[in-house]
Amino acid sequence: MSDSTDVANTPLWGPVTSLALQNSPHTGLRLRDLPEFLRAFADVKLAAVRANRDLGVLDAVRAEVIAEAAGEVARGDLLDQFPLRVVATGGGTSTNMNVNEVLASRASQLLPPDVRLTVHPNDHVNRSQSTNDVYPTATKVLLVRQAIEVASVLRKLARSYRRQAEQHEGVQRLGRTGWQDAVLVPVSETHQAHAVAAERFADQFDVAAQTLHAVQLGGTALGTGVGAPAGFARLAVEHLTEITGLPLRPSASTVDAYAHADGYSLLADTAARCAGILFKQSQDFLILSSGPNGGLSEVILPKLQPGSSIMPGKVNPVVPSMVGQASFSIRAAAVAVGMAVAAGEPDFNANGPSVVANLSPALNELAAVVPVFADRCIDSLHWNRARLAELASHPFDSLIEQAEKDGYDAVAGRSA
Template sequence: MTTRTEHDLLGDKEVPAAAYWGVHTERARENFPITGTPVSAYPHLVEALASVKEAAARTNAELGLLDADVAEAIGTACQEIRAGALHDQFVVDVIQGGAGTSTNMNANEVIANRALELLGHARGDYHRVHPNEQVNLSQSTNDAYPTAVNVATIIAVRDLSAAMTGLQRAFAAKAVEFQDVLKMGRTQLQDAVPMTLGQEFGTYAVMLGEDRQRLDEAVTLLHEINLGATAIGTGLNAPPGYAETACRHLVEITGLPLTTASDLVEATQDCGAFVHLSGVLKRIAVKLSKTCNDLRLLSSGPRAGLNEIDLPAVQAGSSIMPGKINPVIPEVVNQVAFEVVGNDVTISMAAESGQLQLNAFEPIILHALSESVTHLTAACRVLAERCVSGITAHPDITRAYVENSIGLVTALNPAIGYAKATEIAREALATGRGVADLVRERGLVPADRLAELLRPENLAHPRERS
């Protein structure tokens, strides 16, 4: 492999000649062989880094700190990266020491070397465009990296919100389809009172809608950025007006309604917005997992379980039991939920462990947040497309459960009284006979009145009766 020699404070280092990264990135590759997941695995972050660097170049040129041709070359390199080029050059491991310095320098070096090419210079010839002197001008890792993380997360959450909307619509469509399917509601896994399968599926749609609103509220906190804070929030080495100008340019580039934090010292060390967002992601995961638990229970069987619904058969379920079909889609969503809950613990610990004017653990916060958002996004899409949209019901089975359940006696309680209802329930349990049959046999309610009481709309929608 052909190499070129680059130099830093530790001395000379060989770098692949074809690489757009430089000496700092090369050392980081050696120092952090942790996950095997490079920064390039998070394209939103790569594009956000390029957006921050382009905004900085525009600002530095506007304030007279950067030659126009260099600023233009840096901007063009950033635009190419935002369009998808050179992502493979972002090679440092996503989990790293140094508060994200290696990720920031990876971006600085790739952008500098591409800008050099655009100006007719060789990669590594940093006399004209230097990663630190020009690309990182008026910045620190401590404001450029967190700002990029904010921007990347905002964009990623948009995808999650859209996926949740799709899943919500899938459940809502099933709620309409199953609106007349009478079934038994259950509390504590015991028979409770009648309802419809449509009501059950409508609940899942409502929960998703509520969680999506909480997600949209949480992500608004990330629109406050600390770009211009430099090292600790005092703005050292950034000219007057830099923070506001850089934010204006970043808004133009990203189209996001970003604002500069009112207190940059606070914003540079505070990870509260990430903790809050992670808490909402955990809420989504927990409730989504509960929904999947319900789907697995309702489809259990087919002969020795509830068997009220059928989930789409997407693959054979066993290497030893012929004909077995497993609820694999809800199961994979459950596992994503477990991961998100664990990530929330990681994010909480990382945020708590920051000291004084900087949190050095934002790389693991980024990694955990990105995993939670992207995996939840995929889980919602898979659940909607490969499970919920294909669910079918067994109305005869659900109706039979209602007719044979002692829970039906609760609906008849106003008509026959609590004492009689208790006797009917006891006899139904002892004999295995249906509640309606026993009431009819004892003549406790006229036949036409009993038929009226047992109509599905009256059982499942008592509040709507005139």
């Protein structure tokens, strides 16, 4: 059998991929730019080929080489063979056929030289499948993995906040309402609140991921099961569960799964709301660290890099600024996903490529910026205790206590 490096840069795709390349724009996000998606697709194809082999509808020789080719794609060995845009012509069929054609060509190369067989992209690689069930199943595997990663980094952020809470136990800061002085707030409680929010969103990502555990593999055309042998759906999902290590299950109603893609919206909305809170937290640190002379200067953020190309010595809060800007594209992606989910047909939603093209990069962005926020900002910040003491010298705490004794109007008159 040949080494996968022998086929590097050798076109393995076939006529359908070539037509899609001709009919689609030549710029934009490509399948090869999302190796996690190709890995998920390859995992689905591997599950299908194992089920077909077990059911006797695919011979063992072809099954072995298709499985080997799928393993190469899953490892990222053949990324150059996936030049299609994520949003290409068709509702995912071009992508499915790009995968089918590459796997068929590579599997044919992997056949022993004394075996006179060929591997066909439709008859063998796509056996018992259609784009209608393969594409959304691969999408769910992709998004579940990404949601799990985002939940993990959010819990890391929460731990960073809790360490700050412990380090600043007993320190007080002046809280504000309407940007005016209010009452004293423990710094530890401020960071505990940050941690609670991060953990809450981690839990919500777990919940959103669970809604995508139900996959429609084996539903073929429109969820009716036409085109797959009896028992294929159950067996294929069992294999996919083993391959991915995810707690997947067959959709309770494949017709529902084909017609309604609201699970994507739940995950996208969770990402958007999380990005909104991260934006809020990053902006809070921008405000509290403002200065050093003309602002609050309550928080001192790590000095990481020059903040100006013309003002020597100026240092800006670059990480909170990055987090805030990253939130814009994440929240925008949720809008696009919501539109794609709502725009389905009566029996099927063909907008899966739009979901992948928007939601997968958004989740990647979250998974990328949150650890940097934790490592390069939260873990290294400290509170300016002298400044806190100065600003906290005249809080409203005592006035509230006096009002409880003497009445609101009397105290308000004395403090006016």
